[in-house]
Structures are given as structure tokens and as C-alpha cells.
Amino acid sequence: MKRGFFFCFLVFTFLIPINVFAQSPFYFALKPGIYSPQSSDLDGFDTGFNGEIAFGFRVNPSLAAEIGFGYFNTKGEERVGGATYGGREFDLDVFPITFTLKVIFPYKRWEFFGLMGGGAYIVSQPYDYDDYHHDYHRHYDYEDDHVDYDAVLGGYLGAGIHYNITPRMFVGVEGKYLWTDKVKLDYGEFGAPLDINFRLDGILATGVFGFRF
Numbered sequence: 001m002k003r004g005f006f007f008c009f010l011v012f013t014f015l016i017p018i019n020v021f022a023q024s025p026f027y028f029a030l031k032p033g034i035y036s037p038q039s040s041d042l043d044g045f046d047t048g049f050n051g052e053i054a055f056g057f058r059v060n061p062s063l064a065a066e067i068g069f070g071y072f073n074t075k076g077e078e079r080v081g082g083a084t085y086g087g088r089e090f091d092l093d094v095f096p097i098t099f100t101l102k103v104i105f106p107y108k109r110w111e112f113f114g115l116m117g118g119g120a121y122i123v124s125q126p127y128d129y130d131d132y133h134h135d136y137h138r139h140y141d142y143e144d145d146h147v148d149y150d151a152v153l154g155g156y157l158g159a160g161i162h163y164n165i166t167p168r169m170f171v172g173v174e175g176k177y178l179w180t181d182k183v184k185l186d187y188g189e190f191g192a193p194l195d196i197n198f199r200l201d202g203i204l205a206t207g208v209f210g211f212r213f
Contacts, residue, residue: 024213025058031174033206035072035094038177041198045076045090050204052096061106068098068119072204094200095122096154111162115176118155121200123183124148154180154200162208172208177201 035050052070059065077089098119105112125148158176165171180200 027056027058027210027212029054029056029066029208029210031068031070031206031208033204035074036203036205037074037200038203039199039201041182042074042076042200042202045074045092048073048075050206052098052206054100062104064102064104064113066098066100066102066117068096068100070096070098072096090125090196092123092125095124096120097122109164111164111170111172113160113162113174115158115160115174116156118153120151121154121180121183122149122151123185123200125185148185150183150185152181152183152200154178156204158204160208162210168212170208170210170212172210173206174208175203175205178204 031052050072056066100117156176160174162172
């Protein structure tokens, strides 16, 4: 009897379809995850946190549109040669504002989808500079509270899957690959130019916790 009950529970939970349009087509989603830089400009940079808040509208069973507000981060270091040598430590903070279209393939309680979109990516970072002098074996720490900013355009493609727990609640995962224009951050201190140009191309992977209202 226990096995029979468990089997019925699985059928009800995973196979019986539900009408996700019994509620409003508007939804809200939280998306915590990771950002993994793939651009050659960011070789050696760490995988960082990625998070997004999305507000969506289900146009019909096969199409949805989302506006997203997010944040992701990565850190890395660049060695500097010459008469002195040191390191430039970069801590990049990125704030995307995006628009996404999703093409959805519903199956019972499951929804498989492809996505495409783009938006503006606001980038900021403070500068730290360590200078080691060969002749005198001295160590200088140049730290400044200056933060530089730039904003670039980017686009992405991706895919994901949702599972509808109830008509109001769903969970899932999604991933996308991001391409952007070059970010340009220009600043210098103590005769050490810290101008950097880089793309944010990379993998964004998130979980999804969504609510319809």
C-alpha cells in the first residue's frame, strides 16, 4: 500500500498538468547563481556571484517577456613589469538592466524554454595598486577610494526549464551566454596608469524561484 501511495504521489506531482493561466499572467522571479568570465580579456578572473530580480508577463502559453535588474561580480589580478613590478587588483561590479523574450514549450507541469535578450551593463570598480621595487626591496601600497564607471550594451542567448509546483509557484534553472561591447575604465595614480579595456563575455547560470500574481 505504501508503494502504491508513493506511486500515486509521483504521478500527481510530476505528470498531471495544471493550468498556469488560472492566475494572472504576471509573475515575479528571484534568480541566484554564478557568473563565469569567458572573455580572453578576463583570463584568470574568478567565478563570481550573479543575481537577478525579474518581472515577467506571459503573453500566451508559448511566449513570455521579462524585464530584469541584476548584479554580478568577478575579481582578478594583473601583474605589471618594468623597473618596478607589482599587481593591479580588479574587483568588478556589474549592474545589468535587461529585456528578455522566452519561447516556451509546455509539457504537463514542465516548461522548457529558449531565451534571447539584451540590455545595458553598468560596470564599476575601485583600484588597488601594489608596487614592489627591485633595487630597494620596498613595498608600496597605493590605495584610493576612487571608483570608475562605464556602461555598455550586451546581448545573450540561453535556455532553461521550469517546474510548476502550483498555478502560482514555480522553480527552475536557466543559463545564458553573454556578449558585450568593450568596457573602458580609465584612471591613474602615482604615475601608474590603470586604464583597462575588456569585454564581459561569459556564462550566467541561475536557479529560479518564481511567483505568479
